Amino acid sequence: MKNTQVILAGRPVGVPGPEHFAIREVDVPDLAERQALIRVSHWSVDPAMRGWANDVPNYSPPVALGDPMRSFAVGEVVASRHPDYAEGDVVEGLMGWQTHVVSDGSNIGRKVTETDLPRSYALGIMGLNGTTAYFGLLESCAAKPGETVVVSTAAGAVGSAVGQIARVIGCRTVGIAGGAEKVRQSREEFGYDAAIDYKSDDVASAVATACPDGVDCYFDNTCGPISDAVMTRLAVGARITICGTAAITEWDPLPVGPRVHRQLLVARARMQGFLIFDYKDRLHEARTALADWLREGKISVREHILDGPEAALDSIGMLYRGENTGKLIVKVE
Incomplete structure (x- = not known):
């Protein structure tokens, strides 16, 4: 064999x-x-x-x-x-x-x-991507009903799950994706309340329009210019979960972007890195919830x-x- x-x-x-x-x-x-x-x-x-x-x-x-x-x-x-x-x-x-x-x-x-x-x-959805979305949103971001959640790579395997879980618990959701088709998917398939095309929109202005009261939770899958734009619209007490760095293609030298200290200070915000391996003893909890939502048709x-x-x-x-x-x-x- x-x-x-x-x-x-x-x-x-x-x-x-x-x-x-x-x-x-x-x-x-x-x-x-x-x-x-x-x-x-x-x-x-x-x-x-x-x-x-x-x-x-x-x-x-x-x-x-x-x-x-x-x-x-x-x-x-x-x-x-x-x-x-x-x-x-x-x-x-x-x-x-x-x-x-x-x-x-x-x-x-x-x-x-x-x-x-x-x-x-x-x-x-029942593996690395879905469990990352579950704990990254509910534990690291600590999203609550009624809050505004912004997600980069909103049509991706993790991002689409984040947006749908946020909707299930009663959040308002704003997705950022690349291209008209992925924006359509974000709205029509994954139920985002608003979707922004980072390839054609002015992201900072679009986030300001979509989030008039600011961003309570930002689930960051990209870093880079998209995240720089979102950081300008943080609500007081905002939480940022850094889950991925897709916009950064090389680490040597380390990229240097806008300093976000002032935004975090004024908003009294929290930024935290996230790895699903820190939740390995609780994965069954996430899979049970995700399977139920799938069977009930709440997640696609x-x-x-x-x-x-x-x-x-x-x-x-x-x-x-x-x-x-x-x-x-x-x-x-």
Whole structure:
């Protein structure tokens, strides 16, 4: 049996492209005691993978050259000598871009129990993206009913979930997205009360119009000029959650933008970095709520699914160019 892997073949500076990856096939080893064989069906493509591929200071070490690209993946146990996993179990975890995984359980995050929902949801709304939106909005931003929540990359996998969760709890929502189609998605599919096109609108003026009483919560997936504009409209007591830095393509030298100290001072605002790994002991709480909202039709999901390992080579670049029209996933089974 062969395992097809997409490996990191070269070290990028910034967003990795096809030239930084290679496809190889290796034999699947025999199972030892306390190991399970997983046939992977879907790979996730996430903004964090840019940082994992680069050799820069980060919250986790870079992927080693020659190793399968680190990513979340979902698949089915097809053979097992592990007491915790049986044939037929669907599992999700940080298993990388490969079609078969021999696991001792250390890289398995969980068994997927919501089998009435599409399996791919385990990598998006029921996985890293949805749980990030849930805790980033409700815990870090501490959004409350009646407040105005502004979200950058509003049509993305995290942003679209943030906007919909905010709407469920009774917030007014303003999304910032790139291009007319993503603005349409933000309004019509994800229910934002207002949507701003950062490619054609004057963002600062548009935020001022959409948020006449100021911004209570800003869920920041971009940093850069979009965030600079939002910072000028903070309400007293505003909370800012920094979840992503999509607008910054290189970290050396570190980018220097407008100083936000004065805005934070005058608004008595709070800015906080957010990583979902800090909430690993509470993920079940988020998944239970998200699954209920999905079944009740309160949250909608859009996926952009690519076919086959070759499609993964430029998928991170595709994500950063904004070419995806939903949660980006590679289907490999």
